[in-house]
Amino acid sequence: MSLGQWVACGVTGVLIATSxxxxxxxxxxxxxxxxxxxxDAWGDRPSQVxxxxxxLLLGTDERAGDDAxxxxxxxxxxxxxxxxxxxxxxxxxxxxxMPRDLIIEMPDCAPNGEAxxxxxxxxxxxxxxxxxxxxxxxGNTVETLTGIHLDHMVMVDFAGFQNIVDSVGGIEMxxxxxxxxxxxxxxxxxxxxxxxxxxxxxxARSRDSTEQGSDLNRIENQQRMIGAILxxxxxxxxxxxxxxxxxxxxxxxxxxxxxxxxxxxxxxxLAIAMRQVDLGRMNMVTVPVVDAPxxxxxxxxxxxxxxxLFASVAxxxxxxxxxxxxxxxxxxxxxxxxxxxxxxxxxxxxxVDGLGSQVEQRLLEGGFVVxxxxxxxxxxxxxxxxxxxxxxxxxxxxxxxxxxxxxxEEVPDLGTExxxxxxxxxxxxxxxxxxxxxxxxxxxELEGTSAADDTVSCE
Numbered sequence: 001m002s003l004g005q006w007v008a009c010g011v012t013g014v015l016i017a018t019s020x021x022x023x024x025x026x027x028x029x030x031x032x033x034x035x036x037x038x039x040d041a042w043g044d045r046p047s048q049v050x051x052x053x054x055x056l057l058l059g060t061d062e063r064a065g066d067d068a069x070x071x072x073x074x075x076x077x078x079x080x081x082x083x084x085x086x087x088x089x090x091x092x093x094x095x096x097x098m099p100r101d102l103i104i105e106m107p108d109c110a111p112n113g114e115a116x117x118x119x120x121x122x123x124x125x126x127x128x129x130x131x132x133x134x135x136x137x138x139g140n141t142v143e144t145l146t147g148i149h150l151d152h153m154v155m156v157d158f159a160g161f162q163n164i165v166d167s168v169g170g171i172e173m174x175x176x177x178x179x180x181x182x183x184x185x186x187x188x189x190x191x192x193x194x195x196x197x198x199x200x201x202x203x204a205r206s207r208d209s210t211e212q213g214s215d216l217n218r219i220e221n222q223q224r225m226i227g228a229i230l231x232x233x234x235x236x237x238x239x240x241x242x243x244x245x246x247x248x249x250x251x252x253x254x255x256x257x258x259x260x261x262x263x264x265x266x267x268x269x270l271a272i273a274m275r276q277v278d279l280g281r282m283n284m285v286t287v288p289v290v291d292a293p294x295x296x297x298x299x300x301x302x303x304x305x306x307x308x309l310f311a312s313v314a315x316x317x318x319x320x321x322x323x324x325x326x327x328x329x330x331x332x333x334x335x336x337x338x339x340x341x342x343x344x345x346x347x348x349x350x351x352v353d354g355l356g357s358q359v360e361q362r363l364l365e366g367g368f369v370v371x372x373x374x375x376x377x378x379x380x381x382x383x384x385x386x387x388x389x390x391x392x393x394x395x396x397x398x399x400x401x402x403x404x405x406x407x408x409e410e411v412p413d414l415g416t417e418x419x420x421x422x423x424x425x426x427x428x429x430x431x432x433x434x435x436x437x438x439x440x441x442x443x444x445e446l447e448g449t450s451a452a453d454d455t456v457s458c459e
Contacts, residue, residue: 035135037153037259041110042140046149051089052316054148056139057082058130058155077127078138078155080219083148085313092281094318095226096309097219098142102126103292103300107144109137125298135259146310152262160255161204162197164229170194171228173203174458181206192458200225223284224456230282283318285309337398339367344386344399344418349376350427359422362430366402376421383407384423389414404428 039045058078083096106124109132111117118124118132129141135153143150165171172194179188186202188195195203204222287309288302301307312318344363348356356373363370379387385407388396393410396418400406405426411419 033257034260034262035155035257037136037139037261039139041136042143043107046143046147046314048149048151049314049316051087053086053088053151054313055084055086056142056150056153057084057095058135058138058153059161060130060155060157077130079127080222081126081138081142083142083146083150083313085148085316085318087316087318090281093283094313095223095282095284096313097223097284097286098126099219099286099289099299100125100127101298102289103294103298104141104145106132106137107140109133109140112136123294135257139259146314148310148314152266153259154262155257157255162201163255164197165195165200166197168229168232170196171200171225171232173200173224173228174456176456176458179203179206190458219286223286226284227282337394339363339398340369342395342399342418343369343371343416344420345371346373347376347419347421348373349380349382350422350424355422355427359420359430363402366430368399371417379411379419379421381407381421382423382425384426385409385421387411387414387419387421389416392416392418402430404430 058081060076060078077100079100081098081100083098085094085096087093102125103123104126106118106120106122106129108120109118109129112133115131115133115137118129118137126141126145127138129138133140135155139150139153142148172192175188175190175193178190179186181187181202184202184206186199186206188199188203193199204225206221288305289299290302292298292300309318346356346360346363348359356375360370360373379385384403384405386396386400386403387409389411392414393408396408399418399420400408405428406420
């Protein structure tokens with residue numbers, strides 16, 4: 001029942017809507033409940049970065065009616081937690097999902113009302129921090145784990161998510177296979193569907209309908225639905241109609257709790273910055289995880305990939321710079337080099353028999369032209385080196401871009417064919433953009449998605 005993802009779209013909607021509050025009635029709709037957060041007790045905090053605003057978004061498993069006794073027994077916990085990093089200067093948003101069942105070490109949290117508190121070093125599940133000390137302890141835990149300075153916190157419950165979907169008139173989704181999941185109270189035909197709030201809630205909760213029946217698969221569905229809601233909000237009539245805008249704001253705020261420092265004025269400030277953000281620069285990614293050593297049904301951070309992602313978000317460097325359009329004459333002068341433009345001879349200097357042939361096959365799969373393999377001759381470096389002749393530097397850089405490590409060196413008497421000498425000291429696997437290592441930026445290697453397009457097509 002992972003619904004934390006939905007807070008991201010809800011808050012985005014509030015931020016956009018707040019900046020358009022031309023009528024006094026809209027301000028009345030923004031009567032949001034708050035919870036006191038004492039960040040002074042969090043100890044040494046990560047530094048803030050100018051132009052970066054980080055919000056911790058929580059989707060809770062709070063229940064009402066016949067299920068209210070669940071809250072009394074287990075306490076209110078967030079199912080999935082999302083760090084939303086808003087880069088005001090570069091006009092981008094990065095949403096990092098942290099699964100609820102991460103096994104981590106808690107920081108010290110003081111008792112908070114009926115919450116008992118917890119001692120630093122206690123090993124427990126990530127979302128149990130809420131039980132120990134409310135939103136205050138949950139925020140302290142996430143900030144301590146990630147090193148990302150949290151500016152604000154927002155929490156929404158199940159009813160809020162369902163109302164958001166209904167307020168935008170439903171969301172259009174591709175359902176690749178028929179779904180019949182009694183546990184989630186969900187039945188859907190295959191093909192393009194317009195889901196109402198109840199159906200969307202069922203899909204967000206459905207584990208049995210996913211490929212591997214896991215929470216991580218469920219998160220992928222939820223990320224697709226975030227994109228669908230954002231496309232509805234920014235591309236439809238919601239922001240242009242006072243009635244639909246009022247209904248949308250109400251659907252978001254009715255089930256929302258924020259920290260006591262997130263005022264409507266601060267929301268408006270962020271909204272103004274976010275209004276022009278392209279959906280293609282609203283990125284969603286799940287932190288890399290592995291099975292927890294102590295419990296195969298839980299997960300732990302995959303290192304060093306998780307820390308690298310957190311460091312990029314914390315420093316404001318997670319987004320790639322937008323590419324400037326080249327002038328027509330520049331495009332004509334310098335056509336981009338493709339793998340098919342690169343001819344190379346592969347020379348195995350690692351001492352591992354047969355590795356040269358494996359590398360040849362891998363390069364061929366990537367579109368490169370391999371003219372042969374062999375052992376090093378005149379040039380025998382211990383570090384992997386791409387040798388090129390005059391005027392072939394761009395081809396050498398294209399080849400080096402798919403190697404784990406490589407030096408580039410010009411040889412005056414070398415012709416159009418490159419020479420790759422695989423070094424014994426630093427040889428590593430060849431990686432292309434689609435298989436996790438050839439992209440640039442923290443998100444490229446983690447198969448992040450954007451809100452601009454659905455990742456599944458029914459065509």
